Amino acid sequence: MTDLNNPPVVSRRDWLTAIDALRVREKAHTREGDAIAAARRRLPMTEVDPSAPLVSGEGRVPLIDVFAGRAQLFVSYHMWHDGHSAADQCEGCTFFTGQVRELSYLHQRDVTFAVFCQGPYEESERYRRFMGWDLPWYSVPAESHERLLADRHFGMKACYLREGDRVFETYWTTGRGVEPMAPSYGILDMTVRGRQETWEDSPAGWPQPFETLGQQFRKDGRPTAQWARITAGHDDDLHGEEPGTGTGASGCCCS
Template sequence: MTSLPLPDSALPPVVSPEEWREAHRAMLVKEKEFTRAGDALAAQRRRMPMVRAEKDYRFVGAAGEVGLLDLFEGRRQLLVYRFFYDSDVNGWPDKGCPGCSYLADHVPHLAHLHAWDTSFAMVSPASQDQITRLKEHMGWEGTPWYTLVGDDFSRDFDVPEMFGINVFLRDDHDRVYRTYFVTGRGVESMLPTLGMLDLTALGRQETWEDTPEGRPQLPPYRAERHDEYA
């Protein structure tokens, strides 16, 4: 990727090591406030009520048809990402939604989630044959990915199209409850690339950011499938 022009006037000011450390200390104070605010928000999220998932939602996986409880794989918690992969996607059926593909690239080694008694799965309207081919092409073989049976799950859990993350909890009687849902920029917690860019002087380099004049700024939501970057 070719670097965009960056005139000297757009660069951060150059200061002495002592001045830099003073500015860094001031920034750490604000970052600690931000961290504590995030902790408080997470504490509030843990205190949200939940709603029981009453219907017999069905999915098809590599081993055949299963229910929502099976997606837990015996664990206590479950995150389900609705991946936008159907006939409305540009490049279908060889390609999935660019943004969803960007997120799928960031799914961690699931052993880490499993160690916290939590499972992760993706769901889409596409068939298992189509999903398997895309997983192999994109290198997502380690991520459980199920075919949605019918529209009830998507409609009931606010993902009739596009994308979103639903979070579920299983009690000791195998009753399943929905505890949380997020879409839009709320899924950024799963995208460490953006967090890494936020640490840099140029940031995400998108037009919506509050950025000093002259720094590179391009249209937002530039995430691509990893095999398509120029």
């Protein structure tokens, strides 16, 4: 093997020795993650208006109803570009939202998952259906923005606790803090090439074709995940017009 872009080849014994050395660091990283999660569980919380209205397929509903009778709620705040084509919707939010599929394990632990979209319900719901996402989906009307976001922005994730008829926010994060929603990243981090993004510390000559202003989630002018839906014949028209190819919005807050 002569490709300079590959790791050196060693005996299996030497390979296992190198992995064992790295495993010590991996275990320390896992234990630190456990400690951070323990500290997160001990954070104080702040009260949120339980009547803040949202829009669903059944019309307007208050925040407290989104819990669906459970004690906890995890919300993914999905960015939206009003009036734009499906191809021009937020590539970062599409990347993260699309990887949340099986909700039964959350429900088993008394947690409801929901998407709160910045866009109007009818338009954004058509996007949800085009993407094939089977997730509780709500639109956040303007009157609820400040009540829920409190000077933050869509793209964030937030956790809530319900006690009777009161609702409390217990945690929120954004940026790279939302990466637990994306198992693709965890898988890529275990491969020799990694995420292939320009910020990564990789050996010289490693392929890093992906910029990190949204380009890492796009392919040929639309969010990468949309291509499988287009190939399968699903309609991406959000506005009752002919589907467009879009030009690719950049600078998504999720990236």
